[in-house]
Amino acid sequence: MKIVILDGYTCNPGDLLWDKFEKFGEVTVYDRTNKNEVLQRANEAEIVFTNKTVLDRETIHQLSNLKYIGVLATGYNVVDVEAAKEKGIVVTNVPGYSTASVAQHVFSLLLEIAARVGHHDQTVKNGQWSNSIDFCYWNYPLMEIANKTFGVLGYGRIGKQTAQIAKAFGMNVIAYDRGRTNHDETVTKVTLTELFKQSDIITLHVPLFEDTKEIINKQSIDTMKDGVILINTSRGPLIKEQDLADALKPGKVKAAGLDVLTQEPPAKDNPLIPLENCLITPHIAWAPIEARIRLLDIAADNLDKYLNGIHQNKVN
Numbered sequence: 001m002k003i004v005i006l007d008g009y010t011c012n013p014g015d016l017l018w019d020k021f022e023k024f025g026e027v028t029v030y031d032r033t034n035k036n037e038v039l040q041r042a043n044e045a046e047i048v049f050t051n052k053t054v055l056d057r058e059t060i061h062q063l064s065n066l067k068y069i070g071v072l073a074t075g076y077n078v079v080d081v082e083a084a085k086e087k088g089i090v091v092t093n094v095p096g097y098s099t100a101s102v103a104q105h106v107f108s109l110l111l112e113i114a115a116r117v118g119h120h121d122q123t124v125k126n127g128q129w130s131n132s133i134d135f136c137y138w139n140y141p142l143m144e145i146a147n148k149t150f151g152v153l154g155y156g157r158i159g160k161q162t163a164q165i166a167k168a169f170g171m172n173v174i175a176y177d178r179g180r181t182n183h184d185e186t187v188t189k190v191t192l193t194e195l196f197k198q199s200d201i202i203t204l205h206v207p208l209f210e211d212t213k214e215i216i217n218k219q220s221i222d223t224m225k226d227g228v229i230l231i232n233t234s235r236g237p238l239i240k241e242q243d244l245a246d247a248l249k250p251g252k253v254k255a256a257g258l259d260v261l262t263q264e265p266p267a268k269d270n271p272l273i274p275l276e277n278c279l280i281t282p283h284i285a286w287a288p289i290e291a292r293i294r295l296l297d298i299a300a301d302n303l304d305k306y307l308n309g310i311h312q313n314k315v316n
Contacts, residue, residue, distance in 0.1 A: 001024060001025030001026065001046055001047065002025060002026050002028075002044050002045045002046055002047070002065075003021060003024060003025050003026065003027045003028070003045060003046070003047040003048075003049070004027075004028050004030070004041055004042045004045040004047070004048050004049070005018070005021070005027065005028070005029040005030065005048075005049040005050075005072075006030055006033040006038065006041065006042065006048060006049065006050045006051075006053040007030065007031070007032050007033055007050060007051045007052060007053045008029040008030065008031060008049075008051075008072075009031035009032055010051050010052070011051060011072050011292050011295055011296065012292065012296065015289060016289070016292060016293065016296060018296075020296060020297065020300035021049075021296075021299075021300055021303070024047070024300075024303060024304070024307065025046075025047070028041075032053075033053045035053075035054060038053060038054075038055070038059055039059065039062055039063070042063055042066070043063065043065070044065055045063070045065060045066060046065050046066065046067045046068065047066075047067065047068045047070070047303065048063070048066060048068070048069050048070070049069075049070040049071075049072055049299065050069065050070075050071060050072065050078060050079065051071070051072040051073050051078075052073075052078055053078065054078045054079075055069060055078065055079045055080065055084075056080050056083070057080045057082075057083035060079075060080055060083045060084055060087060060089065061083065061087065066087075066089055067088075067089060067090070068089065068090050068091075068092075068303065068306055069084060069089060069090070069091045069092075070091075070092050070299050070302055070303060071091065071092065071093045071094065071315075072094060072295060072296075072299055073093065073094060073295075074093055074094060074095050074096075074097070074098070075093070075207075075208075075235075076091060076093045076315050077208075079091050081315055081316035082316070084316055085316040089316075090306055090311060090314055090316070091314065091315050091316045092299075092302040092303075092306070092311075092312065092313045092314055092315065093313055093315050094295050094298045094299050094302070094313065095157075095313060096157055096298075097286075097291055097292075097294040097295040097298055098158075098285070098286035098291040098294075098295070099157045099158050099161050100161065100290075100291070101285060101286060101287070101288045101290070101291040102158050102161075102233050102285040102286060103158055103161035103162045103165055104285075104288075105233050105259055105281070105284070105285035106162050106165075106203050106231050106233055106257075106285075107162075107165055107169075109231050109233075109257025109258075109259070109279055109281070110145065110201065110203075110229065110231055110257060111145075112257070112279055113229055113254075113255045113257055113279060114142065114143045114144070114145050115142055115143075116138075116140040116142070119140060120138065120139075120140075123139070145169050145170075145171060145201070146169060146170035146171065147170060147171065147172065148171050148172070148200040148201055149171070149172045149173075149174060149198050149199050149200045149201070150162075150163070150166040150171040150172065150173050150174070150199065150200070150201050150203070151174050151175070151176070151190075151195040151196075151198065151199030151200075151201065151202045151203070152166075152173065152174070152175040152176070152187070152203055152205060153175075153176050153178075153192070153195060153202060153203065153204050153205060153206060153215075154176070154177075154178055154204065154205035154206035154207075154234070155175045155176070155177045155178070155187075155189075155205070156205060158205045158233075158234075159175060159203075159205035162203055162205065163175060163186070163187050167186075171201075173187045173188070174187060174188045174189075174190045174194070174195055174198060174199065175187045175188070175189055175190070175195070176189070176190060176191065176192045176194075176195045177189055178206055178212075193223065196220055196223045196224050197223055197224070197225070198225075199224070199225065199228060200225060200227075200228060200229065201228070201229040201230075201231065202224070202228060202229070202230050202231070203231040203232075203233070204216070204230075204231065204232045204233070204234045204235075204238050204239075205233075205234050206234060206235075206238065207234075207235065208234075208235040208237055208238060212238055213237050213238065214237065214238070214239065214240040214243075215238050215239075216230065216232075216238060216239040216240065216243070216244060217239075217240040217243045218240070218243040218246070218247070221243060221244070221247045221252060221253060224252075224253070226251075226252060227251065227252075227253075227254040228252075228253055228254060229253070229254050229255050229256070229257070230244070230253055230255075230256045230257070231256070231257045231258075232256070232257075232258045232259065232260055233258075233259040233260065233285045234260065235260055236258075236260040236261040236262040236263070236264065237262045239258075239262070241261070241262055241270065241271060241272055242271050244256060244272065244278075245271035245272050245275060245278075248272075248275050248277050248278055249275070251277075253277075254277065255277045255278070255279070256272070256277070256278045256279070257278075257279045258272065258278065258279070258280045258281070259280075259281045259282075259283055259284065259285045260283055261280070261283075264282075264283055265282075298313070
């Protein structure tokens, strides 16, 4: 059986092994695959794995041997799942592998905004403490997150995990559940409007759909508290970036912590990049080695189950 991994570098830049896949057949791993290379590289494959390499309708219909597509991620919008279904090709994804790491990253961003640890470390390394006439100094306003209202927009796996951590910090947690039937009473459920109005800190954990695209925009920001903090580790297009930039400049939004942007890699003229009160990390919340090990374990198990007639994590 021929197995092709089209873009293995992101989830495994060399610190992990592909041995879990090699037991199923002949495995060829490419670090990256351009669109014009997909057909040549996957032409004979029965099994294809992709992370961000697009498998559109035209491509899928030309891959005559293809029987299974494994997405090495939770989101699977890079695959035309309907075209795959028409051809009887099973498509699977990997849900839940990064819940702990993404929730951890939410608080990495929030705590950096609250305490500016990285910034103050750099000032010490630059000699500012050694030259200080006082025993201490700070050149950013510092804040406690205890007793702040923490609004969770989207209450799935990651939303719940962030809520638990927020409670451990002594925060008041509210959540907007986006239409789910969810009987978890450990947090206060509110409407979206109430969440925007009440929250000191808002963290985004909804998928990207038409009704969530640019859910953070000038109109929604205007309803928020002055000095609100915004965290996004979900999907970049949930935020209208120019509107956020316009709100960060005067301090309507006190600070933002973003792990995702609308375009990745971003354009050099992205309006958020120059702003001192906007922390941006390069889409790494999912990337701790423990999470990537889980990702590969689940992806290999999905394939194992498929080969034994069980459709685990099938999305089409």
